[in-house]
Amino acid sequence: MSTITEKDVEYIANLAQLTLDDSLKARLVGELGNILDYIDKLNELDTDGVEPMMHVQPLTNVFRDDEIAPSLPRERVMEAAPKHDGEYILVPQILEGD
Amino acid sequence: MSEPIHLKSAHSLRDAIRAKEISAREAAEAYLDHIDAVDGDVRAYTDVWREPALARADAIDSQLAKGEDAGPLAGVPIGLKDLICTTEGTTACCSELLKGFRSPYDATVAEKLYAAGTVVLGKLNMDEFAMGSSTENSSVVTTRNPWNLDCVPGGSSGGSAAAVSAHECAISLGSDTGGSIRQPAACCGCVGMKPTYGRVSRYGLVAFASSLDQIGPFSRDVEDCALTLNTICGHDRRDSTSANLEVPDFTTSLTGDVKGVRVGLPKEYFTDALGVEIRAKIDSAVKVLESCGAEVVEVSLPHTEYAVATYYIICTAEASANLARFDGVRYGNRAPDTQSPEEMYKKTKSAGFGAEVQRRILLGTYVLSSGYYDAYYLKAQKVRTLIKQDFDAAFEKCDVIVTPTTPTPAFRIGEKSDDPLSMYLSDIYTISANLGGNPAISLPCGLTESGLPAGLQIIGRPFEEGAVLQSAYAFEQNSGIDLGVPTAIAESVS
């Protein structure tokens, strides 16, 4: 039985950079708890010695050649950015150690 | 009076355009007019590209007038799910965060469809970032089922399914991570196929869960499905997981014959969870295949009951990373007036993402977080191995596996929106094929008493789309099932 606490929800919300108000937090504790209880079903299975699957296809060593391809025109980059000065994409000031 | 243009299948429309019986412009206009007539009810489109579509149709017509080959789908009007990147129009994934986003590049599938001569009519509704089974999680609108406007069209590619079913485009593309093509196809009574993982390039498909996502077509018959696959499949150097295999002409599999084909029925799918009405439809479908010469065998997929749990760990973990980039820095809608990067992220994401997206990001963050990785993520990847092994073993005994697509027909709008877990369980029959990477199709196998479509799912071995299409086509041609025009829009069609 999983127990996810309000503290856990706060911790993961912070990792995911989401803000949750108190009522949403309380609701998520319940909803995520239910889902995790359901997921705990997997513990019925003995998976010792089973290889975890990384890729469903056995592909390896898919590489590109080291060749330069055209970049985007800078105007197009700036056009997409919510805030810019024509050269740089602007964000609220980054402080050392942020 | 000949058949209205928008009732034609894509292949017959294509033939008529090639024969210059109908111009590409006439086809585009007919569909655009029909969208005007019915989309107020169905709400399949988020963006209709009237002028660009007509310009494109004119270009096809002038190509044809010059005697040039305008492509295998010349002049066929199509629609694209709102998470396939196009330089035309916007690609917003039905999210507030990306509302108005203009992609600087075209997805590989979009390039291929343009090259094949299709005319794109616009973008189609979906659950935000493909997370959901009803399109109720769209930030734009909830699409309604053309068979009953009070019911959901399924999801997440609900707009793509409803648009094809309501004749608002001849074919459409969707994406399928855990059933997001097949489940809405079943709900809306059309054909929807998820090809083998790696068969269609994911470049330009906004990622939900990278190891599960696959683009596929919706159509009104199996032949159109095969034709679309011919166009969109194939190796792409821009997608490292794309298979470098030759793509056969899938229409050659459409023989109408299934003599000697071993059809496997996995006993784990035929339990009490399966509604009696749907079960009866599947039973008769199997009889049709048997009468066409197929040999029916019982197979076992013993880890089926763990598929949903496995899926929700893997897909949310991958999604939590895939969606991290939507932060309002380089594109998208940034929350105004923030003083630090952290405040910018938090306000942008909390305002831009809907509830289900936030829920899945949190779940995915949790299962990857320190101390839980082994118990959840690693465990799920191991169970995924077991689920794939189940398929490998079953396919020793059979050539295709036949199951229902969904346990019940389309549910009513709002019925499951407060219960995420019950919503997740509506994908119970479709998820395994994503975990195994197998190709799978859903096609209509009748209407329930309440007048809603039921879907038959046929799953194949990896890269054996041809075998899936062969059985699907044989069923379609021999079952005598033709759902016709959906009841809720029938009036506007006549």
Add this chain to the structure above:
Amino acid sequence: MTYEPVIGMEVHVELSTQSKVFCGCSNDFHAPANSNVCPVCLGMPGVLPVLNGRAVEYSVLVGLALNCTISRWSKMDRKNYFYPDLAKNYQISQYDLPLCHDGFIDIEVDGKTKRIGITRAHLEEDTARNSHTVAGRESGVDFNRCGVPLLEIVTEPDIRSADEAYAYLSSLKQILQYLDVSDCNMEEGSIRAEANISIRPTGTEPFGTKTEVKNVASFSGTQKAIEYEIKRQTKILDDGGTVDQVTMGWDADRGVTVTQRSKESAHDYRYFPEPDLTPIVVDEAWETRLRKSMPELPQVRRARFMEEHGLSEYDASILIADKAAADYFEQTVSAGAPGKLAANWIMGDLQALMTEKQGTINALPITPGHLAEMIGLIEDGSISGKIAKDLLPEMYDSEKAPGDLVKEKGLAQISDTSVLEQMGADLIEANPGPAEDFRNGSERAIGFFVGQMMKATKGQANPKLANEIMRKLLQQ
């Protein structure tokens, strides 16, 4: 109490591929801001990374040069954290299966060889660059660097002093230059070092609390920062205090380390295998092919310079330290110059000239062929060593061959006996006093006459010949 420093280094090296690690954008960081970016490195919706094969090869080459085991099977992982310089808000890196692991590098400090263990070297992508001063309240982000291939090289905590750390960094840089996999430009940030420093009472085993020093702009700065940190930690412990686990920067102006970030708020990077990239398999054949393609490494070259060209260990060490200088030396020797002389000229006058002109050996106007020709002119007596010293700047400025310059300027040594004999006779006649002194046994007087002769010929008289002629004339 005496303490023993325990130091481990993490070095990030930008690999000098043509294109970025996951897309075709150019690696050139001199380009205008945000001009070498595309949907992939900007983390646009729907894009996918495709691994640059050369970045893998460069990484394996470094691993081989550092005596690492190359992983037969490795993979890329996602490292999840939010920062405006990280386009996708995850960095594609390698977590539990790095490309290279368990190697070592031998360094020399005070004439002694010491082995530093290499824990791992893994491939990842570099982040964008932030400029912190746009309009005061905002930062500007330039994504040109985002996606440049980066190799992170981590040592065991085997380093015991600031000098060893410096020697490690210098040796590592030499190897990278020899492999030609990075331009190793510290100022541009293409090689960045971080040191984890702790101290423990001498003779004890357990590690003390470490501090991390990063963002230092030079190797010598890193050396000084480590020295400072060791002293700082020693004082804290001597005063009965405890060292805090912090990240520090180096204030080069004041010569002190400065706390940048207090105790790491335990990062939870949620690593998981990158589903968009396939595993990397370096089989034996590929490893062997790369091993065979490896250029000669610095230590091997030093030994060869000593053996083949008769250089001292000191001279050889200095020459091999800079690959370009060593290459220049070898080219000069193959153009015919004797090794010892070539080495002396390169490390002496040529080096001084480059310092004066602020030039680099890579863009030197004096070709190895010209230097060899000049040494040849000294050797065959055509010019004197003194003339050669004056000739060098002329060669630098004009880029002309020394032989041509000598002709043009009439700098050839006068070795014509009749000319010098006439001049000597005139000098004796004009200076009867010193001539008398010589005849009275003063050897020093001959020096006077040779000096006069050099003066009269503006240094062009062959000094050996001048000496012989004067002696002969005076003895008559």
